[in-house]
Amino acid sequence: MTTRTDAPTRREQILKEAARLFAERGFHGVGVDEIGAAVGISGPGLYRHFAGKDAMLAELLVGISERLLEGGRQRAAHAVGGPDAVLGSLIDGHIDFALDDRPLITVHDRELDRLRDSDRKAVRRLQRQYVELWVTVVRELHPHTAEQEARAAVHAVFGLLNSTPHLGTGGLPGRTVTEILLRRLAHGAFDALARTRETAALPD
Template sequence: MTRQPTAAEAAPSGQPKPTRREQILAAAAELFALRGFHGVGIDDIGSAVGISGPGLYRHFRSKDAMLGEMLVAISEKLLAGGLRRVELADAPAEALTELVRWHVDFALDNQALITVHERDLANLAEDDRRRVRALQRQYVEVWVEVIREVVPATDEPTARAAAHAVFGLLNSTPHSKHLDRDAMAVLLHRMALAALTGPGALTGLTTSA
């Protein structure tokens, strides 16, 4: 009998088929999200993509290396996508709208990765953890700059705190399964923009040095 592709191996219609390496990372992310990093073995990941556990070592030197590449890659993707949308926007308000839309789509389409990041960042090797943190800081600063352009009276600490608060809202997707994807995307987008640009949302606040 011909083996059917797993969810990790399947590609959406019109999208390139993921590489073997991408399939392995996708399967590992699902398993890490479900069981935790320490609850998943190499054989479990191999089984999910239809190859022997030891066969994975042709692609990754260790399970730790998989986690490192997984979390560094999503941090790079978030930053690159955010920068691209700001670059293409014609005005600050449009840039903020596109940043929110980008993060909403990312959060809805990568729920397992969000769970893994929240739970297993501490399990990264030190170099990978520093790289992820540096990329995250850069991504936050993209938001801070745009927020301050849209709401000019906002100081940097307030804009940074607001960005992190909105990330918390948008990254709640692994725990928010009450609506279908399209409805959830609309809800999150509206809530995030209201939190950042609603009347008085970021004004009248003072921060200490």
């Protein structure tokens, strides 16, 4: 994914603080005034940027799903090498998300059902497309793997990588060490597809 160097806009600052507060205290446990105070503006001033908390939540969850999908597509298009390189790049991108956007993972898990139906469907559609992007690459790397099996493996790896919020503030052993650990675990999970196939082919 592209690394930004310019300062975040006020709208982006609001979304970042809203995600943090929603993750800490839940959607209904946070008021507009608190979000405003976190970015140095009055609560009513937020309405120049968002219609309300519901709009913030929708932009957070639809937005991160869009960014994951677009980032995944860019990585798949620009990775140098075969499917192994593409999968490695996808894993690295998702690790960045899992470490940099931990509050959003929590908000998604807790608050997705609070979105209006059209926004929730948009999130689900984007997520399915993101999963299928990975499934295609996994099956290119492991051509004898059934589609259903590859999809299950992708979901399992997402569950692994997205577990970072549950480790607690003292649970991560440092950014670099955590990246290495998650990368090894993710690659190991996909490598197990080939070993599982080989084991299944052995006679009793």
